[in-house]
Amino acid sequence: MSETSMLGPTMLADRAVLRVSGAEARAFLQGLVTQDVLGLTPQAPRWGGLLTPQGKALFDFILWADPDDPQAVLIDCEAARAEALAQRLRLYRLRRPVEITLTEFKVHWARTGAHGVADPRLLGLGRRWLGGPGVPGSGWHGHRLSLGVTEGVAELGDGETLWLECNARELNGVSFAKGCYVGQENTARMHHRAKVNRRLIVAPLAEAGERTRARYPELGLMVERRAVDALGDALVPDWLAAALAEPAPA
Incomplete structure (x- = not known):
């Protein structure tokens, strides 16, 4: 089966999910990342980045509101870079009451369907959601690149x-x-x-x-x-x- 033909629901095995929690979690991220974190809602994730002081990309990710904690934010990021991102965020934390942990959530994707929400970058990218383990697949990368969208x-x-x-x-x-x-x-x-x-x-x-x-x-x-x-x-x-x-x- 070709890369681009596998467009059904699939777990993105190369993604991981960090959780930033605590009384000042949203305010903490608001001063660091390119997106407005204060207005984040469970049904409207946002793509954003953490940059160098010169405005160059270090990490890109999708930010999700945590439905179980109004202050917490879930960060859908590259699995291979999750620990590096967590360490970078901890450098900025100082004495703020903020915790940064790796969760067991998995990222899922489908080209069409009723699951999840629309990818915040482009409607054509399909649907995305967080959940438990699932069946990994390879259709996502070909679909994303066919739309000219880069990441990672x-x-x-x-x-x-x-x-x-x-x-x-x-x-x-x-x-x-x-x-x-x-x-x-x-x-x-x-x-x-x-x-x-x-x-x-x-x-x-x-x-x-x-x-x-x-x-x-x-x-x-x-x-x-x-x-x-x-x-x-x-x-x-x-x-x-x-x-x-x-x-x-x-």
Whole structure:
């Protein structure tokens, strides 16, 4: 069975879920991540990132409200990077009454159906939910890349790519209405000047070169950071084409 044909409900085995809890959990995250955490609800998760002070992506994740604790937040992140993310958050915690733990929740996905909620980045990505163990599958990655959506350290890099170059504005990964967070100054400046000269894109593997971030031979695709005036044969879905067509400010 091909990668892209397995679009039914499946557990994403490469994801893990952290829990940030305590009386100041939401306020703590609000001052760190790109998303508005205070307005998070169980039926509306949000994609966000933890950045360097220069506004470059270190971690990306999906934030979920914990239905059992109005102050707690569940962080749907890469399993291989979960401990590194937890350690990074603990560096910022200082003496705040906040706990950061790894949960037993698993992340599940389906292309269509009634389970879960819509992926906060793009409706076409399908449905997502947290639960117990399930049957792992491989259809998610091919589906995501076919829509031009990148994620994770292999594609976004570790402090190498500006958050808006990761298409964060177009994929609902940043709030420009909230207060300060790590990397906010440069991110806001780029947004208001509409100055995003490079983008992470998905392109045919045949175009791979020294700048290629991630290669997927089984899909014939790769991920690369390119100048917007040199996209070549990159996949340019409607959501990205609309952003690239926006006129630059006078």
